[in-house]
Amino acid sequence: MEEVEVVVAHSQRVTLRVGDVFLKVDGDPAHADVEVRAMALAPIPTPAILWREPPVLAIAAVPGRALGVLGEPSPASPAAWAAAGAAIRRLHDAPLPPWPGRRLDDVAAELDSECAWLLANAVLPAEVIRRNREIAEAALRPCKPVFIHGDLQITHVFVDGDEVTGVIDWSEAAPGDAMFDLATLTLGHEERLDDLLAGYGAGADRDVIRAWWSLRSLAVARWLIEHGFDPDAPGCEFDVLRSRMREP
Template sequence: MDDVQVVVAHSQRATLRVGDVFLKVDGDPAHADVEVRAMALAPVPTPAILWREPPVLAIAAVPGTALGVLGEPSTASSAAWAAAGAAVRRLHEAPLPPWSGRLNIDDLAAELERECAWLLADGVLPAEVIRRNHEIARTALRPWKPVFIHGDLQITHVFVDDDEVTGIIDWSEAAPGDAMFDLAILTLGHEERLDDLLEGYGPGADRDVIRAWWSLRSLTASRWLIEHGFDPDAPGCEFDVLRSQGSQG
């Protein structure tokens, strides 16, 4: 009998692995609805859906290994990163999914102010680091042409084998949105791999906006991570991203 492995678990959802099957348990059926619809529409490799019995969605494991993990250097080759960039480009050039996006400039601006105020009050980072990242983050708050984005394109969600993308997982945040957001989330904490990613992605990427999303994402996610048992101050994670960004002119 296969062991049951807890991949991730917090108050909103949990993912378990049993052999080659992943069981995603989510109290909000809308997340699974989006995931199933997005995987059907995305022109990139995605996991096979085995069955769905709310609140559980069962999907098959994809072959290969993740590009890396946050907080550790990626051992994937430059060619693998370029292949990931090409896959993201195919997604961004696909027709928009027929539901609305959650990335709204006004809402993001309000969230940025709220989370920066919390970080300052809590004293978890020097005020100057927060101030500098707030300044950088505002560059992302500009009009963008919506594209089909993954919406949670963490480095652990892209699998490769022999320098080819074999699967992209966790599509519950997919929606129309800013292309630079996906590129930023995939390279968060891995700035040194941005050139490789963009080699495959091709023209049109805005490095200043990608950098802005690194700051915006790290500022706005930190409180949620702390409150759900994660450590944004682990080496190479969100606080290190903010310190690095804040040290740049």
């Protein structure tokens, strides 16, 4: 009998692993719709879809292991990070998916709302919030949209040796800012940015990547807290925000 492992569980979504099969249970069928369509379009390795019976999507495990986890040093080699960068570049160079991405005005409005909540609840020192809000402003600029993964956390990119074997969790894929993907993957692992960009190639804007580190950390903090996660764990979002205070 296969053991059932709870991979992720919160009020919006549950992911279970049974052997080499992942079962994703989501109350919003639109998430699975996007995931299925995005994986069909992406020009990089993605999991095989085994079956779908709403609200459940069954996908196969990909070989290898994740680049790392937030809060711990990545065990992956520089070459593996460069391979991840090259894979992301192929995705960003692909034709746009035929559905809309987030509007810049909506991103800015969300950032303001989340910063107001953080200040009102004294979750972090006010100066940390205000300084990171200033840094985040650089991400709020018009840019040419590309095909982005949209939730490219370090645990979503799998490698075997120095080869990318699969990228998982595509429910946020859409047209968007290429720098957002690069920032999400290196959040809390800023020391690996050079390795990633060695594979990604020209066109990366380090100031905008830095801005997205601040913006994403500010924007997700309340959701993490309300869903039982700890953004104040070592190496996680609050450490990312505090680290900005040590910069000139």
